[in-house]
Amino acid sequence: MDTDLSFSSRRSPVVCLHGCVASSQPLASAVGLDVLKRGGNAADAAVAIAAALAVTEPCSTGLGGDAFCLFFNGNTGEIRGINGSGRSPKGLTLELLIGRKYSAEAPLPVFDALNVTVPGAPACWCDTIKMFGSHKLTFQEVLNGAVELAEVGFPVTEVTAHAWTHWVAELREAGKELGGDLLIDGHPPKHGQVFRNPALAQTLKELGERGKSAFYQGRVAQAIIDIIIQHGGVMTLDDLSSHDSEVDTPISTKYKGVRLWESSPNSQGLAALLLLNIMENFPLKALGHNSADYIHILVEAVRLALTDAKTYVGDPDYVTIPLQSLLEKKFSSQRAQLINMDRAMQDVKPALMTGNDTVYFCVVDSQRNACSFINSTYMGFGTGLVPKDCGFSLQNRGANFSLHHNSVNCVAGGKRPYHTIIPALLTDCATESQQPQLLASLGVMGALMQPQGHIQVLLNMLEFGMNPQQALDAPRIYVEYDLKEDKWSVNLEEGIGEEVAAxxxxxxxxxxxxxxGHKRSQFGRGQIITLGDWWDPSANHSDHPTRVLWAGSDPRSDGCAMGF
Known part of the structure; x- marks a missing residue:
């Protein structure tokens, strides 16, 4: 497999006035921009992009996965979210898995059908339109762009073609086969090859016509259950029909005059906020961007934040999470150096530490509504199980559950796992009598890289004055816990000096x-849209505080930002 992927070009940030979208796939960005131009708002365009990406990047996202959404209301300043993560089947218990000879030391294979949790993305799409949409376009009209891509076909982009091939190989190595709807004559499509998915087009049409019931009941639901049961899973029609999204009350923390907003548990948004709280204790700008001192502090802070997240974050219906006390913690460099966190990370599965198989995208419209959205099937195609005549694969998000009985994230029936995917928003720190002002919609996807990515690109702007594109272009650091060696490791992207590594x-x-090369995928793929150039210390912000939209799209993916 060709692993060469050189980074030899540069991009300017996209600047525009009326509306902006940023995603990991140009055709999906174009679909979202078209919805804005036809009168839709940020929520409408975000769902249109989500559906288009389900067509064009099925090795990262789709109807068989989960989604989270944060929405900023430009008129009221209110921030609300939707938790679109699904629960485990009610029959999936620790006792059942033990009875099948699985344990914490010998967990079930990551692609097993028992790891299919109820797909939350379709309900999240519907609820995003219902709660936050303009209601000027029907759900069918919002999905039309994706339907056309699936029916007519689209040329597969370079990074997606590589990921598609990689995950087909991973499934086959595990003795699994990806469903034929997502292959061409039994093979993954190549870069530039046109791929059609008429089965997915039909599923999207039905979803647009009938909403949630088209997915969680009837033909599609039965096809989902049939293939899961056929491969040894325990999901039932009742598990599907009883699913619904949850309104999310986002959590936040302050940093030097701004406020970062993240999704609440069961998502790992808490990890990003804890990391930012720790980093506030240090003179980062004086240390220098990506210097050895800066990276050392970042690494120690990541270890602390991830360990706390893994210790406390789970499904809030099953565990009480002390959010306020955790967010009020302030850490010193001494504590970061003294605490040994290795034991707390023993519960992290190898599956959680790998993969860059999610899509993050964001939209800001002319009314300055913003939608920060993330969608994933977890590890590539998830389980690789494709329900008959449906055109999408089923996620393996249940691989995130622990089989340690005393873990807050221990597997149980009807429970949501610790969830890695997180969208983010940035506002100013308004007083109680003021309406918060939106500064940015941003996100970086990629398993445990996500909270690390959020904070790195944010600090690139806040501390080092980078514009959104520069903030995404800059080399990143990924801190992970290596289970094989039982210690933490630090991955440094090309562009960071050898003397820093030494x-x-x-x-x-x-x-x-x-x-x-393609191994850079571990550092995630991000998108950023800012309102104004608040990140530029030399700019006269009073001249154009929020009129101009600035946007960047990650060079580690195939995508782009577009505006008008």
Whole structure:
């Protein structure tokens, strides 16, 4: 497999006045922009992009996965969210798995049908339109762009073609086969090859016509259950029909005059906020961007934040999470150096540490509504199970559950797992009598890279004055817990100096440098749209505080930002 992926070009940030979209696929961005131009708002365009990406990047997202949404109301300043994560089948219990000879030491294979949780994305799409949409376009009209891509076909982009091939190979190595709807004559499509998915087009049409019931009841629901049962799973029609989204009350923290908003548990948004709280204790700008001192502090802070998240975050219906006390913690450099967190991370599965198989995208419209949205099937195609004549694969999000009985994330029937996917918004720190002002919609996807990515690109703007595109272009750091070696490791992307890697090794860090080519996928793929150039210390912000939209799209993906 060709692993060469050079980064030899540059992009300017997209600047526009009326509306802007940013996603990991140009055709999906174009679909979202078209919805804005036809009178839809940010929520309408976000769902249109979600559906288009389900067609064009099925190795990362789709109707068989989950989604989270954060929405900023430009008129009221209110921020609300939707938790579109599904629950495990009611029959999936720890006792059942033990009875099938699985344990914490010998967990079930990641692609097993028992890891299918109820897909929450279709309900999240419907509820996003219902709660936040303009209601100027019907749901069918919102989905039309995706339907056309599936019916007529589209040329597969470079990074997506690589991921498609990779995950087909991973499934086959595990003795699994991806459903034929997502292959061409039994093979993954190549870069530039036109791919059609008429089965998915039909499913999207039915969803547009009948809403949630078209997915969670009837033909599609029965096809989902049939293939899961056929492969040893325990999901039932009742598990599907009883699913619904939950309104999410976002959580936030302050940092030097701004406020970062994240989805609440069962998502890992808490990890990003804890990380930002820790980083506020240090003179980051003086240390220098991606210097050895800066990265050392970031690594220690990530270890603390992820360990707290893994200790406390689970389904809030099953565990009480002390959010306020955790967010009020302030950490010192001494504590970061003294605490040994390895034991707390023993519960992290290898599956949780891998993969870059999610789509994040964002939209800001002319009314300055913003929609920050993320959608995923978890590990590539998830389980690779494709319900008959449906055109999508089923996620394996249940692989995130723990089989340790005392874990807050222990598997149980009807429970949502610790969830990695998180969208984010940034506002100013308004007083109680003021309406908060939107500063940015942003996100970086990729398993446990996500909270790390959120904070790195945010600090690139806040501390180092980078514009949104520069903030995404800059080399990143990914801190992970290596289960095989029972220690933390630090992955440094190409562009970070060799002398920095050497200095970190002298401090005792296990360093992987340089990470190049397609392996850069571990650092995530992000999108950012800002209102105004507040990140530029030399700009006269009073001249154009929020009129101009600035946007960037990650060079590690195939996508782009577009505006008008």
């Amino acid at each position: 200095a970190l090794r002298r401090r005792g860090h296990k360093v992987n440098w340089p990470v190049t």
